[in-house]
Amino acid sequence: MxxxxxxxxxxxxxxxxxxxxxxxxxxxxxxxxxxxxxxxxxxxxxxxxxxxxxxxxxxxxxxxxxxxxxxxxxxxxxxxxxxxxxxxxxxxxxxxxxxxxxxxxxxxxxxxxxxxxxxxxxxxxxxxxxxxxxxxxxxxxxxxxxxxxxxxxxxxxxxxxxxxxxxxxxxxxxxxxxxxxxxxxxxxxxxxxxxxxxxxxxxxxxxxxxxxxxxxxxxxxxxHPATLFVADFIGSPAMNFLRFEGAFRAGDTSIMLGGVPIETPELQAEAAPRPLVLGVRPEHVTLTDDAPYRGRVEATEYLGTTQIVTLSTAHGSVKARIPSGHVARPGETVGLSFTARSLSVFDAATGRAFRTAANAGVHHG
Incomplete structure (x- = not known):
């Protein structure tokens, strides 16, 4: 060979x-x-x-x-x-x-x-x-x-x-x-x-x-998708994208989303205030009463052992893959928490992911 x-x-x-x-x-x-x-x-x-x-x-x-x-x-x-x-x-x-x-x-x-x-x-x-x-x-x-x-x-x-x-x-x-x-x-x-x-x-x-x-x-x-295109193309449902204006410094381990601090992998770059995108896979979204970041339940899709819950937030629609036993009623407002180590942060203008401690070995094109 x-x-x-x-x-x-x-x-x-x-x-x-x-x-x-x-x-x-x-x-x-x-x-x-x-x-x-x-x-x-x-x-x-x-x-x-x-x-x-x-x-x-x-x-x-x-x-x-x-x-x-x-x-x-x-x-x-x-x-x-x-x-x-x-x-x-x-x-x-x-x-x-x-x-x-x-x-x-x-x-x-x-x-x-x-x-x-x-x-x-x-x-x-x-x-x-x-x-x-x-x-x-x-x-x-x-x-x-x-x-x-x-x-x-x-x-x-x-x-x-x-x-x-x-x-x-x-x-x-x-x-x-x-x-x-x-x-x-x-x-x-x-x-x-x-x-x-x-x-x-x-x-x-x-x-x-x-x-x-x-x-x-x-x-x-x-x-660790390298670009917004890859993040959207790979996965079913695709990665969620929350769009916001933000900035961060090298070494930061969180970003501010609508005034709420969201933990992320350690960021290895610096970004002046600009349009950013926070990416999170549906399975890394948890619905919890005490999380400060909130969303409104719009629909649920039963898949057997799991369900896909669609929520509206101030920064875009979010799908959460959660156990089917969790009751999520359309119309109710719930807290959303994200698995910090699994988040991606993208530059909205270029579509490129910022380097973090988690994706440092990713091969871009």
Whole structure:
């Protein structure tokens, strides 16, 4: 397998810049997610790594070799797409074997490797069946098998589960991750689904308008979003944003929100009076009678063991994820307290998070 290093990668299509100065490293054997909304540049980045698009500038190194201007055929990369692109006139065995047959691999070796891949994917019983009658999940396994059988340096997956229904997607996501763990393959995976990225990825790059907003582990990105975009895009419900005018000094461990002191992680920067945003995840909001910061209950949403309570405050709407046994009646005013170590403070103008003792190791784009 292979380490993949991206340095200052840029892609222009005429006057449109699809990817802007992206830099990150995909470790050998890592399951790496490129995450973002439609049009953010994630698929273009994947295609440049694979050699299906050549970068306008920047470097792509695979196993230390600069492949930036090399075609896909010289990069030893296998692609898996959303559409299965199987050969309908061939059975499963011949579909999986096709890359090896086209390379002139000996028949005995082809048979051995196809059967090995079929065992890994648990589709031995399908080898002699036609692909036309297979379920979507089984077709995707065959497409994966055709990629795996080549034993490439890395796998590129462009929303491979996008054509499956919700139940199959969840099952195949689990199977893909388990397959990755068994093989130790370097995998680059494009998705717009933040839950899929959080579930499967070792590392995530979050992109927006061609820019890498943040990269890191799923937990780092969830707990310490580097920008307002990341904070809003990751999490369901998304992070709450309380907008206010404020200032603080380096070393402060609280901010003033509507005249109420709110404890925060130690702030490692200084901000003159300016528009700020306090970010808090719904699960880090507690409803309590004696908290001085107040909100009015607007609605509740029952989710089984928990409920989502929506409240209006002087600084914006707040959602709290609390135990379902807690009674919150629409119309009542309650106190809100926040878990200090889990708060983020953003500059409203730039959208960037201020550095704190908690997020000091966060990788911005």
């Amino acid at each position: 292979a380490e993949i290093v991206i340095r200052n990668l840029r892609k222009e299509f005429g006057s449109f810049t699809a990817v802007q100065q992206s830099s990150f490293t995909i470790a050998d054997g890592e399951f790496f997610m490129l995450l973002g909304p439609s049009g953010c540049g994630k698929t273009t980045t994947l295609r440049m790594i694979a050699g299906l698009e050549l970068p306008t500038s920047g470097e792509i190194l695979i196993d230390g070799e600069d492949v930036s201007q090399k075609p896909a055929s010289q990069r030893d990369i296998a692609m898996v797409f959303q559409m299965f692109a199987l050969y309908p006139h061939m059975n499963v065995r011949k579909n999986i074997a096709y890359p090896l047959v086209s390379q002139g691999v000996a028949k005995d070796e082809v048979k051995r490797r196809v059967e090995e891949v079929a065992r890994i994917l648990r589709i031995e019983h399908l080898l002699d069946k036609g692909v036309g009658g297979l379920s979507g999940g089984d077709r995707q396994r065959v497409a994966l098998g055709r990629a795996i059988v080549r034993r490439p340096k890395a796998f590129m997956m462009d929303e491979p589960l996008g054509a499956l229904d919700a139940e199959f997607r969840e099952l195949m996501a689990e199977e893909l991750r388990a397959l990755h763990d068994r093989m130790g393959a370097t995998t680059v995976y494009v998705t717009h689904d933040q839950l899929e990225a959080m579930q499967m990825g070792d590392k995530i790059v979050v992109m927006n308008h061609g820019v890498v907003e943040q990269f890191g582990t799923p937990q780092d990105i969830y707990d």
